[in-house]
Amino acid sequence: MKKLFICLFTFASLFSFDSRAELLDKIMAIYDDQPILLSQLKRIKANIPARRNISPQIFSKAKYSLEELAQMRIRSKLIRAKLNEMGYIVSDDQVEASIKSTEQRLGLNRAALLNFLKNNDFSFDEYFELIRESQEYGLFVSRVIQPLISITEQDIKNAYYQKNSTNKSLSFSYNLVDFSIDESALNSAQVKALKPTLVEFQQNGVLPEAYSTVSTNELGNLTEDSLIGPIKKALASTNEGEFSEPISLGGSYHVFYVKKKDLVESSDYLDKKNQIYSELFQKAIESISDSWFNTEMEKHYVKTFF
Missing domain, CATH: 3.10.50.40 (Chitinase A; domain 3)
Structure with a gap:
């Protein structure tokens, strides 16, 4: 039944024409029975700068291809499915509380926030859902990925040495x-x-x-x-x-x-130790997350059309 729905939805989306037979929208990816449309991806692509400003942990680059954005949407859905499985659900109340906390921290009222979003071509609904996804991503990293990461003192020293191998004072x-x-x-x-x-x-x-x-x-x-x-x-x-x-x-x-x-732990090493740890931790998040997503995709119906 699910496959029949997907086929019908795909057919309807791919062959929706006006009187001049112009293509109105197109399915670019499917996650289980959830289509990801071309219009959705183009909308995200149009306001990447605002998204980077609001959620740099998710939107870390200045530019994304439509295919990259489709993969990001799929990953977001995989994260939500895993968190739901673990009993973690980010509710509307939690999102609203986070938004109010941000307003207080920045000294903004809701009207000022809405004006900021409007000036950045970003609707409040889009902002609301991006805050939800940011919270979900934070939970995903802390509850799923971080327990798989191990960075030793020797790892930090090796990384420091690689960066400073020509330094004769080492x-x-x-x-x-x-x-x-x-x-x-x-x-x-x-x-x-x-x-x-x-x-x-x-x-x-x-x-x-x-x-x-x-x-x-x-x-x-x-x-x-x-x-x-x-x-x-x-x-x-x-x-x-x-x-x-x-x-x-x-x-x-x-x-x-x-x-x-x-x-030997020089003062320069001690000064840079925390920074190096953060860099290694971020690389580990990316590497382990990639492996985790590849494994999880095999448990779902995922298809892209690029």
Whole structure:
């Protein structure tokens, strides 16, 4: 019955003509039994600046294609369906309370708000529903997406290092294991294969005969200031949980396994830490939300016509 309704609605919308056979409207997408019309998308597209001003968390870009807007409408409906399933319903009273709170915060009365909306080609009904969708989006992020996000201290430090990798004032502390072998025991090809051989050894515990004299030394926790230049250089491009490239020291080849690599918390790092966390959090919201929407769409009848 639902499919019959969709077909009839599609037919009626696609073939509604006046006496000059002009197309009046068109279905651009369908979510379950709810059509999304071309006129609706064009209306949203016409007042994107006002929408960005009112709800930047939803309308984060200056321009959107009609297809992007259709996807946004579908996502809004998916969010509402999920919240309803969880027992969260944003009522008219909640929306009205939010609008009154905004008026008080900005020192506006209802007449001033209506005048602002009129000047921005935005009706009060559109504003009301956008406030509802903004509240729903906030609930969606806090109740559905945020519990799936994990950002560690190390994630923040890694991001800071990537942004400031050319900054010579950066300093690290390490926990290292030194793997060494006498230079006379290896030919040039075997030296080149030393690092990948140790990676395999870490996985299977087996060392080829040519590397049987490799010795290990737990160096423990070290500051960067305590390391000599060649070791600093080898470790600069080596991440935590990786082996360094071989270096020659005192008649032996050395490869260092980095058990731990911590950025020493400078004042600059501490100043930027919260900002970096916010950036990582926003990226995680976008990435996890995309995966969530793709999964949820499979539970509904969703079709677009672009």
